Amino acid sequence: MTKVDNTQxxxxxxxxxxxxxxxxxxxxIVEEPETLKQLLADxxxxxxxxxxVHGGGRSATAMAAKxxxxxxxxxxxxxxxxxxxxxxxxxxxxxxxxxxxxxxxAIGVNALGLSxxxxxYMRSEKRPVKDVDYGFVGDVKEVNAEIxxxxxxxxxVPVLAPLTHDKNGNLLNTNADTIAGEAAKALxxxxxxxxxxxxxxxxxxxxxxxxESVIPELTPSLFEKYVxxxxxxxxxxxxxENSFEALNAGVKQVxxxxxxxxxxxxxxxxxx
Amino acid sequence: MTKVDNTQxxxxxxxxxxxxxxxxxxxxIVEEPETLKQLLADxxxxxxxxxxVHGGGRSATAMAAKxxxxxxxxxxxxxxxxxxxxxxxxxxxxxxxxxxxxxxxAIGVNALGLSxxxxxYMRSEKRPVKDVDYGFVGDVKEVNAEIxxxxxxxxxVPVLAPLTHDKNGNLLNTNADTIAGEAAKALxxxxxxxxxxxxxxxxxxxxxxxxESVIPELTPSLFEKYVxxxxxxxxxxxxxENSFEALNAGVKQVxxxxxxxxxxxxxxxxxx
Numbered sequence: 001m002t003k004v005d006n007t008q009x010x011x012x013x014x015x016x017x018x019x020x021x022x023x024x025x026x027x028x029i030v031e032e033p034e035t036l037k038q039l040l041a042d043x044x045x046x047x048x049x050x051x052x053v054h055g056g057g058r059s060a061t062a063m064a065a066k067x068x069x070x071x072x073x074x075x076x077x078x079x080x081x082x083x084x085x086x087x088x089x090x091x092x093x094x095x096x097x098x099x100x101x102x103x104x105x106a107i108g109v110n111a112l113g114l115s116x117x118x119x120x121y122m123r124s125e126k127r128p129v130k131d132v133d134y135g136f137v138g139d140v141k142e143v144n145a146e147i148x149x150x151x152x153x154x155x156x157v158p159v160l161a162p163l164t165h166d167k168n169g170n171l172l173n174t175n176a177d178t179i180a181g182e183a184a185k186a187l188x189x190x191x192x193x194x195x196x197x198x199x200x201x202x203x204x205x206x207x208x209x210x211x212e213s214v215i216p217e218l219t220p221s222l223f224e225k226y227v228x229x230x231x232x233x234x235x236x237x238x239x240x241e242n243s244f245e246a247l248n249a250g251v252k253q254v255x256x257x258x259x260x261x262x263x264x265x266x267x268x269x270x271x272x
Numbered sequence: 273m274t275k276v277d278n279t280q281x282x283x284x285x286x287x288x289x290x291x292x293x294x295x296x297x298x299x300x301i302v303e304e305p306e307t308l309k310q311l312l313a314d315x316x317x318x319x320x321x322x323x324x325v326h327g328g329g330r331s332a333t334a335m336a337a338k339x340x341x342x343x344x345x346x347x348x349x350x351x352x353x354x355x356x357x358x359x360x361x362x363x364x365x366x367x368x369x370x371x372x373x374x375x376x377x378a379i380g381v382n383a384l385g386l387s388x389x390x391x392x393y394m395r396s397e398k399r400p401v402k403d404v405d406y407g408f409v410g411d412v413k414e415v416n417a418e419i420x421x422x423x424x425x426x427x428x429v430p431v432l433a434p435l436t437h438d439k440n441g442n443l444l445n446t447n448a449d450t451i452a453g454e455a456a457k458a459l460x461x462x463x464x465x466x467x468x469x470x471x472x473x474x475x476x477x478x479x480x481x482x483x484e485s486v487i488p489e490l491t492p493s494l495f496e497k498y499v500x501x502x503x504x505x506x507x508x509x510x511x512x513e514n515s516f517e518a519l520n521a522g523v524k525q526v527x528x529x530x531x532x533x534x535x536x537x538x539x540x541x542x543x544x
Contacts, residue, residue, distance in 0.1 A: 063362075066339055086367060090335075094366020095358060098435065098443055102389040106441035112391050117374040118384045119428065147426075154419075156391065163370065169378035171370055 020049040020152065020191035024180035025198045029259050030054045030096055039259050040103045046263065049152045049191060051183060052104075052111075053160040055176040056096040060088050063095075076235065080135040080173040088173050089115075092161040100159050111157045116164030117171060119147050122182065124164035124172050138164040138172025140179075143186035152191070177239065181246050188250035195251050196267075197239065198259035203268035204240070206231055218270045220244060240270070247272045292321040292424065292463035296452035297470045301531050302326045302368055311531050312375045318535065321424045321463060324376075324383075325432040325452040328368040332360050335367075348507065352407040352445040360445050361387075364433040372431050383429045388436030389443060391419050394454065396436035396444050410436040410444025412451075415458035424463070449511065453518050460522035467523050468539075469511065470531035475540035476512070478503055490542045492516055512542070519544045 023043060029035045043052060057078065061071045064087045072079040080088065097113040104111035116122030116138075124138025148158055160183060162176040177197065184195040203214035206226075215226070223240055226232040232240065243254040247270065257267025295315060301307045315324060329350065333343045336359045344351040352360065369385040376383035388394030388410075396410025420430055432455060434448040449469065456467040475486035478498075487498070495512055498504040504512065515526040519542065529539025 089370050090362035090366040092366070093370045094362040094364070098361050098365045098387050098389060101387070102437045102443050103441045105389050105392050105437060105439055110392060111389070113387070113389075115370050115373070115385070117370060117377050120377050120382060165374045165377060167377055169375045171374050 017190070017192040018049055018153075019047075019194070020051065020187060021046050021194045021196060022051040022053065022180060022184045022187065023196045023198060023259075023262060024053040024055075024176055025259050026055045026057075026176070026200075028058060028200065029198065030056065030100060031059050035259075036100070036103060040100070040107060040109075042260060042262050044104065044107050044109050049157075051148075051152070051158045051160065051187070052100065053162075053176055053180040053183065054092075054096055054100060055162060056088075056092045059096060060084075060091045063087050063091050074132050074134070077134060077137070077175065078173060079133070080137050082136070085136040085171065085173060089163060089171055092173075093163050093171075097159060097161040104157065104159065109157050110155055111159050112151065113159045113161065115161050115171065116174070116179075120144055120165075120167065121148055122164045122174075122179065123167050124174055125166055126170070126172060136170070136172050138166065138174045140164060140174060140182045143182050145183070145186035145189060148183075149187060149190040152187075177242065181242050184246050184251045185249040188252070193251045194253045194255065195243070195246055196255045196257060196262055197243070198257060198262065200258065202258050202261060202266060203256050204232065204236060214266070215268050218268055220272060243270045244272065289462070289464040290321055290425075291319075291466070292323065292459060293318050293466045293468060294323040294325065294452060294456045294459065295468045295470060295531075295534060296325040296327075296448055297531050298327045298329075298448070298472075300330060300472065301470065302328065302372060303331050307531075308372070308375060312372070312379060312381075314532060314534050316376065316379050316381050321429075323420075323424070323430045323432065323455060323459070324372065325434075325448055325455065326364075326368055326372060327434060327448040328360075328364045331368060332356075332363045335359050335363050346404050346406070349406060349409070349447065350445060351405070352409050354408070357408040357443065357445060361435060361443050364445075365435050365443075369431060369433040376429065376431065381429050382427055383431050384423065385431045385433065387433050387443065388446070388451075392416055392437075392439065393420055394436045394446075394451065395439050396446055397438055398442070398444060408442070408444050410438065410446045412436060412446065412454045415454050417455070417458035417461060420455075421459060421462040424459075449514065453514050456518050456523045457521040460524070465523045466525045466527065467515070467518055468527045468529060468534055469515070470529060470534065472530065474530050474533060474538060475528050476504065476508060486538070487540050490540055492544060515542045516544065 101111040101113040123142040124140045127137045164174040206213035254270040365387045373383040373385040395414040396412045399409045436446040478485035526542040
């Protein structure tokens with residue numbers, strides 16, 4: 001009798017995982033009908049599994065102003081009092097999210113809009129008051145990625161709004177970059193995840209005033225070198241620190257690029 | 273050899289279907305924190321599979337007024353122009369829906385908020401202009417209940433906002449009673465569905481001025497009799513016609529009751 005060589009059959013864990021691309025786009029792109037349409041068309045062309053994370057800060061600020069509510073920002077983060085929480089819940093969870101979902105469905109992408117409360121996929125805790133009281137802002141504590149992974153495997157494309165919940169009935173405002181990073185890390189258990197941060201530049205720039213000076217690749221040692229030399233500075237430093245954190249937590253690749261370049265090889269590729 | 277009697281084994285189609293209760297609640301109840309809390313507590317106690325459908329008209333009217341947008345109603349239905357569509361998308365899809373979802377998650381119900389665009393579960397077409405131009409209002413054309421049924425079987429509780437989409441990228445405002453009826457009919461293929469319409473009275477009243485004069489049971493012949501005798505009139509007639517339509521399409525039972533009575537036997541039971 002011939003012996004069956006089981007070593008040739010890969011175990012489920014050894015099998016190559018399916019690729020998943022998680023794209024985070026900021027407010028400016030999703031808030032104008034024309035740029036949104038282009039973004040959704042580009043996004044729909046990404047092969048394999050995908051997830052979209054969106055902001056909406058400009059719309060929230062505009063809606064708050066119309067309602068006579070002043071927007072207060074500290075260190076680039078929105079201070080979210082009770083009235084502002086209602087505004088972001090409406091704008092992020094309703095207006096922006098549902099328009100994206102309807103736009104994706106129109107081009108054959110089976111989108112599903114989610115706040116962290118939906119399916120309890122992302123639980124957070126209200127940020128403790130230290131120097132600044134950010135109000136109803138949530139720091140992520142738990143991501144239940146399994147139910148998302150199940151849906152993604154059925155060709156559903158989650159569209160994540162920058163809202164979480166504390167599982168005590170309260171919604172909380174959470175930065176879209178954070179949502180993207182935390183979702184990417186949790187989904188890395190199930191997929192081979194590429195995390196793409198889209199912003200208005202073509203990538204991380206060597207020289208802030210030269211839009212063409214994109215750094216093509218970044219590793220921890222290159223990052224350290226560029227920071228020491230003062231080429232990378234300001235708000236880009238925490239963004240990149242978060243990227244390395246995601247890579248250390250199992251995300252395969254992080255790309256920083258412009259939203260119209262998501263299907264090209266352009267942008268800054270970050271790896272460890 | 274003993275013959276196996278296969279007739280004793282029910283086929284999948286013959287097996288008793290799982291029970292599903294679909295509760296529709298109007299705006300008044302979901303818009304006040306106290307009544308909402310009680311409703312969610314009562315709803316969570318319903319045994320078996322469940323779905324919640326909510327309105328939000330009062331909040332939409334209030335938000336529109338704050339934004340300087342006038343609410344126009346014709347035959348009890350909201351005229352939805354472009355600005356009003358944004359308001360209902362924010363209020364129904366964002367504010368009301370996400371607060372309900374967070375409230376249910378807090379008491380251990382795995383809620384998932386949905387507009388018709390999410391998972392493309394309910395497609396509609398913009399209502400043709402006849403005597404009245406209702407604007408961005410959708411008449412339901414297609415319900416994809418299978419993906420909902422899949423989620424429901426995994427203990428997910430869909431929370432349906434009164435919004436649909438046309439699959440061309442446009443969200444449309446759709447009456448919550450219609451959403452409830454259409455979802456109930458489509459889910460009747462997979463579950464033994466009870467559809468509960470909650471309103472401010474204990475049931476269909478024999479005499480409009482006597483809140484205790486609840487008609488305990490209605491059949492098509494009793495309905496016809498009461499209409500002829502003038503006991504049932506006005507807006508209750510289309511509500512009951514819709515109920516009989518749902519029953520004819522496979523829904524097992526329709527109940528009209530008050531939201532605090534959903535776990536009792538009180539209210540009007542409608543059957544064919």
